[in-house]
Amino acid sequence: MENLQHSEIITQPEKVIEVNKLVKRFGHFTAVDHISFDVEKGEIFGFLGANGAGKTTAMRMLCGLSKPTEGKGKVAGFDIEHQSEQVKKSIGYMSQKFSLYNDLKVWENIRLFAGIYGMNDKDIKEKTALLLEQLHFEKERNVLVKSLPLGMKQKLAFSVAIFHTPEVVFLDEPTGGVDPATRRQFWELIYEAAAKGITVFVTTHYMDEAEYCNRVSIMVDGRIEALDSPHNLKTEFEAHNMDEVFQQLARKATRKAD
Amino acid sequence: MKQFLTFVKKEFHHIFRDHRTMLILIGMPIVEIILFGFAITTEVKDSKVAILDTSHDVATRHIIDEINANKYFNVVEYIHNSNDIQRVFQKGEASMVVVFEDHFYETLLHTGKAQIQVIADATDPNTATTITYYVNRIISDYQQTLMGQNKAPYQITPNIKLLFNPEMKGAYNFVPGVLGMILMLICAMMTSIAIVREKETGTMEILLVSPIKPIMIILAKMVPYFVISCFNLATVLLLSVYVLGVPVAGSLTGLILISLLFIIVSLSLGLLVSTLTHTQLAAMLVSGMVFLLPVILLSGMIFPIENMPMWMQRLSDIIPAKWYIEAVKALMIEGLGIMNILKEIGILSLMTLVFTAISLKKFNVRLD
Structure with a gap:
């Protein structure tokens, strides 16, 4: 593990997520319909789609929260169907709902989640001090999370999600309800994480955020309709920005948003 | 194991930092014993x-x-x-x-x-x-x-002896009931609310994505309520013995044993509620309406079960508190030993097994 994370000798791009014809059906309804894609190490991968397009279902399968009906998928080299426990150990997760405990102090939240991921006390202590310094949160160390402003909470939640240096971090609409300035700062954190070799898998509603991703996939009615870098997608669809690309594809949707 | 302890600590934080809940958890048993012991009484005085x-x-x-x-x-x-x-x-x-x-x-x-x-x-x-x-x-x-002297030629004198409760104190009847009600309330209602709250705030999702085992999450949630219930059991017993003057006439070991068993039954009931509901409000309503009311009405705490119509008596059989209250009456008031409550122990154990089995089956690991 340690070697893999720091190896820069490997020139071949290393695949951290491999998905092959993944399907999820609920009764007669096919929420995810044969999707295939790969995500490389250190990449920021945007996972876009209208509400009800199947993004969340796909992401849940990758996190080991839901079993695929058909198809194969690997996350950090582990099979998502049969090795979900190992998958869980190698990923971080931050949901659209706020994902820290409001009635715990800042350091207690860090301590709790680091403990869950099996880090030892010494590492936790050292890394906590470092993290609080980087975020300029030293003064807030002993503050209950509920009294922090929303932007600070989101930054902290992200930092906690990658505290145990996972291979991949899954972000489910992480910037919902946050002001543009804070969103900007939040994306700086995402870039820092990616630079450290943590692969970022992010869903978002904000099309300006899609521009920040290395590659973007757009889901329509359970299928991936487009997958490329924002630049290539704009050329292909003769669009000025990602929003236009998205509009052109989303128009084809027949499924109603949930 | 260390993971588990970290988790238990977190649960204690949740409870201790919520002062209002804490006050209710610790204060309620005391207030209820005092209320039932002194204010709400069926004894006729003055x-x-x-x-x-x-x-x-x-x-x-x-x-x-x-x-x-x-x-x-x-x-x-x-x-x-x-x-x-x-x-x-x-x-x-x-x-x-x-x-x-x-x-x-x-x-x-x-x-x-x-x-x-x-x-x-x-x-x-x-x-x-x-x-x-x-x-x-x-x-x-x-x-x-x-x-005076010219007594009636025939005289029958009934010699009345009141067993177990010679002074006819109402507390003798209420203490077992209040005990059952408090333990049920704290274990079932508070546990279900605590679990459902994590579903509501979204933290449950984070926990399920993490490597921690779901059974650990559940057990860690139960530990604090188990501890608080034991504390309340002690307070209620001490208050009833030293303040209300209700003695523990029978086996104290038996009384503690059956109480611990009842706490476990209630915890498993709380777990069951948490798997069936999605909001704290729903969890509270279900615990209140489906558990608390029947405990008060059908467990024999206030209204004697023998006087109820047959179908209602059968209905009261599925209420755990009824068996617990019966056992407590036998141990505390009638002064019997453990051997006399084997039936109640059996029934409560069976109930624990059934409730736990259903909830573990229902507790969806994968949140689907």
Whole structure:
């Protein structure tokens, strides 16, 4: 593990997520319909789609929260169907709902989640001090999370999600309800994480955020309709920005948003 | 194991930092024991009596003195007119009026017969029955003394012995009930709310994505409520022994054993509720309506089960608190040993197994 994370000798791009014809059906309804894609190490991968397009279902399968009906998928080299426990150990997760405990102090939240991921006390202590310094949160160390402003909470939640240096971090609409300035700062954190070799898998509603991703996939009615870098997608669809690309594809949707 | 302890610590933080909940958890048992022990009582004490006596003779005075001296009665008013009887009751000045006929003693001496009318407020039928019975006793006692030496030729004296609760204290009946209610409330309701709260805030999702085992999450949630319940058990028992004067007549070990078992049953019930509901409000309503109300109404805590219609008696069989309260009565009041509550132990164990099995099956690891 340690070697893999720091190896820069490997020139071949290393695949951290491999998905092959993944399907999820609920009764007669096919929420995810044969999707295939790969995500490389250190990449920021945007996972876009209208509400009800199947993004969340796909992401849940990758996190080991839901079993695929058909198809194969690997996350950090582990099979998502049969090795979900190992998958869980190698990923971080931050949901659209706020994902820290409001009635715990800042350091207690860090301590709790680091403990869950099996880090030892010494590492936790050292890394906590470092993290609080980087975020300029030293003064807030002993503050209950509920009294922090929303932007600070989101930054902290992200930092906690990658505290145990996972291979991949899954972000489910992480910037919902946050002001543009804070969103900007939040994306700086995402870039820092990616630079450290943590692969970022992010869903978002904000099309300006899609521009920040290395590659973007757009889901329509359970299928991936487009997958490329924002630049290539704009050329292909003769669009000025990602929003236009998205509009052109989303128009084809027949499924109603949930 | 370390993971688990970190988790238990987190749960304690949740509880201790919520001062209001904490106050309820610790204060409620004390308040309830005091309330049921002193305020809410079915014992008849100091009933207010009004007297309508136009005779003012030896006999009436003697009877009135007897009534007043009795601990169940308190003569509060002397009225002089039969029209006042209505007023006394309407204003709630007395719950019983004793009316002597005119020239009471004279009539009694000359004809050998005299009449007393006892009028009681029967809004609460139990109290009315009790107080009229007591007055009857006082009057017949007086009759006995009047007869003096010329006793009736045949005499049957009933020798009454009140077992287990010779002073007829209401607390004897309430303590087991309150114990059952508190443990059920704290374990079932609070556990279900605590689990559902994590679903509601979205933190449950984060936990399920993490490598921690779901069973650990659940167990860690139960530990603090188990500890608090044990604390409450101790408070309630100490209060009932030293403040209310209800002794633990039978096996204390048995009492603790059955209480721990009941705590576990309640915890598993709370777990079951949490798997069936998605919001804290729903969890609270289900625990309140489906568990708490039946515990109060059908467990024999207030209304004796034997007097219920047959179908309701069968219904009460599926209420864990009923068996617990029965066992506690046997151990605390009747002074029996562990061997006498084997049936209750068996039933409660079976219930734990069933509830846990259903909830573990229902607890969706994958949140789908």
